Amino acid sequence: MRKKILICEDDPDIIELLNLVFIKDYDLKAVRSINDIHSLVTRTEPDLIIMDLWIPLIGGEAAIQQLKEHEETKDIPVVIISASDKIENVYRKTNATAYIPKPFSVSHCRTVVNEILAAKYQENK
Secondary structure, eight states: OOEEEEOOSSSSHHHHHHHHHTTTTSEEEEEOOOOOOHHHHHHHHSSEEEEETTTTTTTTHHHHHHHHSSTTTTTSSSEEEOOHHHHHHHHHHTTTTEESSSOOOHHHHHHHHHHHHHHHHHHTT
16 A cells, blocks of 8 residues: 655645655645644544644644644654754654655655654564
């Protein structure tokens, strides 16, 4: 069964790039803004989330904190991608799984996501 990735990113070019990178191996859902992250995640049931910090309405930092507060979403890996100079601080504060600064290398992004998902499903065996 193909793993699912939820992309939370407001830039359509980044969404398109991530689609090109991951469409062969994963089922993808992309949103450009978030109103209720918990509802979105429980509906889509992603195996991993790629989150921009500047996602409209709720913001990436608040979205990650909300996910970590709920039992059914707290263990979903979150990879932050952002051009923010605060990315490392937010990464530590939110207990996200990884962060990738923009601009990012496609191969590095693919490696990070693949390794996280491989480790996650290796632990569940």
